[in-house]
Structure formats: structure tokens, C-alpha cells
Amino acid sequence: MKTYIPPIKSQGIKTKLVPFISQYIPKDFDGVWIEPFLGTGVVAFNLAPNKALLCDSNPHLIQFYQAIQNKQITPNTVRNYLQQEGDRLLHLGEQHYYFIRDRFNATGNSLDFLFLNRAGFNGMIRFNRKGEFNIPFCRKTNRFSKAYITKIVNQVDNISQIIHAKKFTFICQDYQETIASAQKGDLIYCDPPYIDRHADYFNSWTEKDELQLYHLLKHSKAQFILSTWSHNRYRTNYYLENLWKEFYITKQEHFYHVGAKESNRNSMIEAMISNFEPLSLKNEITPTISQLPLLLNIEYSYVKPAYAIQSDVILHSHT
Known part of the structure; x- marks a missing residue:
């Protein structure tokens, strides 16, 4: 399937996992797609049906996509802005990056947010305890080449078309409030900050949060899908092994190219947790020899919950 990449980048983006996540969506789903942790929006923009409630505690992410929805940000405004600020970056060097960063921290301008996201070190999003963006410059003064600007403009155009073709509601609010609003027939997709992994001002995540999320999803009237790490x-x-084991769990290898240190850019086994059995995985069987090339570098595991009939399938990488 073709995956549309959003203009905002972040560590932990799920672009390559979109086809895997798509297997969870019932073919006859007609409820509201709900995301308490929108992030870049890559999953929602590719998989959400007609109606979606898209939320995040980071106001800058929500404001950016609201601006696209309200047509305050268009492909043309993005092109003009990046050409102008990219040219200044080329001639003034990194001091202009820090000028934009200071301006953004003072005003919260959405186009400045986009600029910082694409010119900051390794495309990371991080805020300090004061809520200030604090990622340093990537040290590439020619960052916004004509081709790179066109790439970003095309991404804005694609996402804009998706947003305007559907009934999406963007709200900046806490994940607890978002999950509490879900009704029977809705589908919640959760991609919270990974416990024991990364955290910042808008993405702090503690054991208390993990336990709270568990109780909210366990007692929700809606179906849910949860991304985490294995x-x-x-x-x-x-x-994963001690709290979420009562639910359905599938695993797949994923490589993260974004990270502050190169040593952090490693493969990880991702886990998908759900309170329903995905129909597309229900009858999964061991592949034939002809299918093995498709599974290179992938560890796939499908585990039924403790209260279900035990019938695990594990496919290990073949070399």
C-alpha cells in the first residue's frame, strides 16, 4: 500500500509500520477512529476512515494540522516561507536557525515549527521543562535546497487533501480525556511515549501513566490497538510481559533511523496490543519455502491472551 508521509518528522514515527497496523482495522468499521497520541499523524492520515478524533498533549502538533485544516497553511505558503527562510539560513548560517528557534518559543508560529523540525538535529522534536523547543541546529546551512522544499510542499499537499476530504477533529488535550470519550463501535489507536525509552516536556511517561493507560483501555467500551516496544x-x-499479557499481542521488527545518538538508531521488536483478535492474523500459518524471502530480517510473533486458547505462531528471521 502507498503510505503518505506527513511534513512533520519525529523519533518513533510509524511510517514503515502503517501496512502492519492496517491489518487490525475491521473491513466493516464505521465508527470514529480515535488517537490520544497523534504525534506526526502518519497512522491517522493513512488509515483513519471518514471520521476521526485526533488528539495530542503537544499544542504545536495540533496547531500545525489545524492550520492546514483551516487553510492558514497551504502548499504555497509553505513553499514561500521555506524559500525565504532557507535562503536566510544559507547566507546567515546557524545563527538564523537559533533566531527562528527563539521566535518560535516566543510566538509558537506553526511555520517556524515546521522549519525547526526539518532543520534541527536529526529531525527530532524535544521540549525542555519550560515547554521550549531545544533541539540544536543540524549544521547544514544548505538544508532547504529546491528539491527538499518541493518534497516538503508535496507532503503538505498530500496531507491537506486527506484532511479536507474527511471529517477530522484535532484537539489538544490529555490522553485520559480522549480515551474516556470513546464509545462502543469506535476504534482507539494508541501510540504513547514508550515506557523506559524517551521522554520530554510534552512526552513524559512514567509507570503511573502506563498503569493508568492500561486501566482506561481495559475498561473502555471501544476496541483498541496499542503500539509499544517488546x-x-x-x-x-x-x-508488556507483566501488565498487557491478557490481550492479543503481535510483534514485528522495526528500525528507527531517528535518534540523538547513532548508537540509538537500532532495530527494535515492536509490539501491537489489542483487545480483539485481528481477522487478518487469526488464521496465520507458517509460511511455505517460497514465502520465506518476504520475511527476511523480520521476527513475527502472534500471541493470544492468557484467557484464550493458546496457539502461538513464531516466525524467526531466515538468512
């Missing part, structure tokens, strides 16, 4: 070469997610 394990990497160094450690295992304690909460």
Missing part, C-alpha cells in the same frame, strides 16, 4: 538487543519491556 525488546531490543539490550533489554525487554517488563510491562
Whole structure:
């Protein structure tokens, strides 16, 4: 399937996992798609049906997409802005990046947010305890080449068309309030900050939050899908094995290219948790020899919850 990439980048973006997540959506789903942790919006923009409630505690993410929805930000305004500020960056160097960063922290301008996201170090989004964007410059004064600007403009255009073709509501609010609004027939997709992984001012995540999320989803009237991490070469997610084990769990390898340190840009086994059995995975069987090339570098595991009939399927990478 074709995956549309949003103009905002972030660590942990789920672009390559969109086809995997799509397998969870019932074919006859006609409720509201709900995301308490919108992030870049890549999952919603590619998978959400006609009606969606898209929320995040970071006001800058919500404001950016509201501006596209209200046509305050258009492909043309983005092109003109990036050409102007990109030219100044080329001639003034990194001092102009920090000028934009100071201006953004003072005004919250959405186009400045886009600029910082694409010119900051490794495309990261991070805020300090004062709520100020604090990512340093990527040290590439020629960052906004003509081709790169066109790429971003096309991304804005694609997402704009998706937003205007559907009934999307963007709200800046706490995840607890968003989940509490879900009704029977809705589908909640949660991509919270990964516990024991990364956190900042808008994305702090503690054991208390993980437990609260568990109780909210367990008692929700809606169906839910939750993204989290299972394990990497160094450690295992304690909460997946000890808190979420009563639900359906599937796993797939994913490589993160975004991270402050190169040593952090490693593959990780992602986990998808749901309170319903995905029909597309229900009858999963071991592949034939002819199918093995499709599974290179992938660890796939489908685990039914403790209260269901145990019938696990594990496919390990083949070399």
C-alpha cells in the first residue's frame, strides 16, 4: 500500500509500520477512529476512515494540522516561507536557525515549527521543562535546497487533501480525556511515549501513566490497538510481559533511523496490543519455502491472551 508521509518528522514515527497496523482495522468499521497520541499523524492520515478524533498533549502538533485544516497553511505558503527562510539560513548560517528557534518559543508560529523540525538535529522534536523547543541546529546551512522544499510542499499537499476530504477533529488535550470519550463501535489507536525509552516536556511517561493507560483501555467500551516496544538487543519491556499479557499481542521488527545518538538508531521488536483478535492474523500459518524471502530480517510473533486458547505462531528471521 502507498503510505503518505506527513511534513512533520519525529523519533518513533510509524511510517514503515502503517501496512502492519492496517491489518487490525475491521473491513466493516464505521465508527470514529480515535488517537490520544497523534504525534506526526502518519497512522491517522493513512488509515483513519471518514471520521476521526485526533488528539495530542503537544499544542504545536495540533496547531500545525489545524492550520492546514483551516487553510492558514497551504502548499504555497509553505513553499514561500521555506524559500525565504532557507535562503536566510544559507547566507546567515546557524545563527538564523537559533533566531527562528527563539521566535518560535516566543510566538509558537506553526511555520517556524515546521522549519525547526526539518532543520534541527536529526529531525527530532524535544521540549525542555519550560515547554521550549531545544533541539540544536543540524549544521547544514544548505538544508532547504529546491528539491527538499518541493518534497516538503508535496507532503503538505498530500496531507491537506486527506484532511479536507474527511471529517477530522484535532484537539489538544490529555490522553485520559480522549480515551474516556470513546464509545462502543469506535476504534482507539494508541501510540504513547514508550515506557523506559524517551521522554520530554510534552512526552513524559512514567509507570503511573502506563498503569493508568492500561486501566482506561481495559475498561473502555471501544476496541483498541496499542503500539509499544517488546525488546531490543539490550533489554525487554517488563510491562508488556507483566501488565498487557491478557490481550492479543503481535510483534514485528522495526528500525528507527531517528535518534540523538547513532548508537540509538537500532532495530527494535515492536509490539501491537489489542483487545480483539485481528481477522487478518487469526488464521496465520507458517509460511511455505517460497514465502520465506518476504520475511527476511523480520521476527513475527502472534500471541493470544492468557484467557484464550493458546496457539502461538513464531516466525524467526531466515538468512
